[in-house]
Amino acid sequence: MRAQPKASHFIDGEFVEDAAGRVIESIYPATGEVIARLHAATPAIVEKAIAAAKRAQPEWAAMSPTARGRILKRAAEIMRERNRELSELETLDTGKPIQETIVADPTSGADSFEFFGGIAAAALNGEYIPLGQDFAYTKRVPLGVCVGIGAWNYPQQIACWKGAPALVAGNAMVFKPSENTPLGALKIAEILIEAGLPKGLYNVIQGDRSTGPLLVNHPDVAKVSLTGSVPTGRKVYEAAAAGLRHVTMELGGKSPLIVFDDADLESAIGGAMLGNFYSTGQVCSNGTRVFVQKKIKESFLKRLKERTEAIVIGDPMDEATQLGPMVSKDQRAKVFSYIEKGKAEGARLLTGGGIPNHVSGEGTYIQPTVFADVTDEMTIAREEIFGPVMCVLDFDDEAEVVARANATEFGLSAGVFTADLTRAHRVVDQLEAGTLWINTYNLCPVEIPFGGSKQSGFGRENSVAALNHYTELKTVYVGMGRVEAPY
Numbered sequence: 430m431r432a433q434p435k436a437s438h439f440i441d442g443e444f445v446e447d448a449a450g451r452v453i454e455s456i457y458p459a460t461g462e463v464i465a466r467l468h469a470a471t472p473a474i475v476e477k478a479i480a481a482a483k484r485a486q487p488e489w490a491a492m493s494p495t496a497r498g499r500i501l502k503r504a505a506e507i508m509r510e511r512n513r514e515l516s517e518l519e520t521l522d523t524g525k526p527i528q529e530t531i532v533a534d535p536t537s538g539a540d541s542f543e544f545f546g547g548i549a550a551a552a553l554n555g556e557y558i559p560l561g562q563d564f565a566y567t568k569r570v571p572l573g574v575c576v577g578i579g580a581w582n583y584p585q586q587i588a589c590w591k592g593a594p595a596l597v598a599g600n601a602m603v604f605k606p607s608e609n610t611p612l613g614a615l616k617i618a619e620i621l622i623e624a625g626l627p628k629g630l631y632n633v634i635q636g637d638r639s640t641g642p643l644l645v646n647h648p649d650v651a652k653v654s655l656t657g658s659v660p661t662g663r664k665v666y667e668a669a670a671a672g673l674r675h676v677t678m679e680l681g682g683k684s685p686l687i688v689f690d691d692a693d694l695e696s697a698i699g700g701a702m703l704g705n706f707y708s709t710g711q712v713c714s715n716g717t718r719v720f721v722q723k724k725i726k727e728s729f730l731k732r733l734k735e736r737t738e739a740i741v742i743g744d745p746m747d748e749a750t751q752l753g754p755m756v757s758k759d760q761r762a763k764v765f766s767y768i769e770k771g772k773a774e775g776a777r778l779l780t781g782g783g784i785p786n787h788v789s790g791e792g793t794y795i796q797p798t799v800f801a802d803v804t805d806e807m808t809i810a811r812e813e814i815f816g817p818v819m820c821v822l823d824f825d826d827e828a829e830v831v832a833r834a835n836a837t838e839f840g841l842s843a844g845v846f847t848a849d850l851t852r853a854h855r856v857v858d859q860l861e862a863g864t865l866w867i868n869t870y871n872l873c874p875v876e877i878p879f880g881g882s883k884q885s886g887f888g889r890e891n892s893v894a895a896l897n898h899y900t901e902l903k904t905v906y907v908g909m910g911r912v913e914a915p916y
């Protein structure tokens with residue numbers, strides 16, 4: 430098996446196996462080949478990982494932020510040196526084309542280590558509060574043992590986006606990748622050790638939806654950060670609430686992307702395609718409801734169809750390939766069921782909808798698909814599909830489109846394409862979402878906060894803001910005079 434790791438779990442600086450755990454087969458989505466066979470964590474493995482994290486954390490927290498940051502920056506360098514190897518592994522894990530993984534996966538993980546390593550020395554300061562002769566000060570203190578639970582669309586990125594702020598703030602982490610993509614996080618854990626991270630601070634254990642609760646309910650866990658779907662978010666939030674644990678929820682979306690008739694057409698089409706087809710549509714912040722103003726609807730659709738049909742689908746390891754398979758058979762079957770619903774409910778299939786002709790065998794390929802004449806009440810316009818399916822809706826005016834864009838339980842992202850600067854800002858002001866773009870889409874550099882509102886979650890990843898979610902404030906009041914008691 431060409432991607433078999435030394436063992437399933439990485440705990441206390443070492444690979445660890447417990448063959449009593451359920452078998453997890455790692456499948457390369459482009460061929461159906463089994464590339465690794467791992468075991469889900471048993472309760473004993475979960476205990477071992479949390480115990481290692483708990484033991485290692487106090488000493489790590491006692492180090493200066495600068496010293497912690499230095500280790501993370503070294504990890505970023507190693508990731509960049511091994512970008513090709515890590516990108517190939519990410520492609521095997523997910524099926525995403527190497528053209529993407531080489532620029533968007535380990536590199537964005539490395540950005541995260543570099544950014545948080547770099548700001549450590551300045552961003553964890555407290556405040557001095559003058560109170561007359563008395564004063565107070567605040568300290569930002571780590572939470573302790575943090576659990577990270579990942580989705581399968583960006584396994585290495587998610588492992589780093591959660592790990593970097595948690596570690597730099599002085600916490601320890603136990604990370605559980607998705608059962609669909611178990612491999613990348615193990616490499617991140619190894620690289621952190623190589624960079625000098627003390628043992629026990631970044632542990633990876635494998636498992637599925639039955640393993641997650643063992644972590645979330647553990648009494649020694651202070652915080653849970655989940656990237657996953659809204660239904661999973663509800664369960665994890667509920668379980669964490671029972672122990673009053675801190676949570677960050679990075680959940681799903683059905684984000685609106687609004688194209689006004691004065692927009693640069695090619696640019697807006699490019700944004701809509703990136704925001705629906707990148708990573709074979711498996712991106713939480715995708716702008717899957719594309720609202721196009723009526724005047725430009727037909728010209729938008731004509732060019733969109735041409736450009737979509739020119740997308741290069743094929744072997745993910747070929748650098749010319751632009752669209753790879755979906756992560757799994759189950760996920761593709763789910764997407765096909767939505768395509769059928771779209772047709773049955775009267776949407777117009779503009780292009781796609783099936784399996785590409787030239788790919789065969791066990792690969793979980795699917796054509797990039799566009800539906801036109803989609804209306805707000807159709808299932809494909811309301812539910813997250815999480816595949817390469819774009820819904821194009823049309824609209825007359827600004828007030829109408831803002832109201833329709835907001836008529837959803839989700840609130841992850843939104844985008845606006847227009848040449849009118851004041852309109853762009855007026856519209857984003859009214860859109861209910863956590864991360865918004867004007868005249869571009871889906872760019873998430875580490876410098877900017879990323880996260881959702883409404884049912885799409887809360888808490889933020891990336892930027893200085895993420896540190897607030899991995900620390901709590903300790904306030905110290907200092908009395909400088911005598912205590913005058915009335916009794």
Ligand code: NAD
Pocket residue numbers: 578579580581582583605606607608636637638639640641642645656657658659660661662664665678679680681682712713714813815841880881
């Ligand atoms: P999922 O919700 O099925 O699983 C996510 C993770 O949670 C997996 O590791 C899974 O094993 C674990 N899990 C499932 N049930 C659990 C439970 N009861 N307790 C603890 N852990 C549990 O999601 P998925 O199918 O892996 O990923 C796709 C979803 O993730 C989409 O909805 C997508 O929008 C969302 N997502 C969100 C973001 C974001 O940043 N907002 C990023 C990527 C993906």
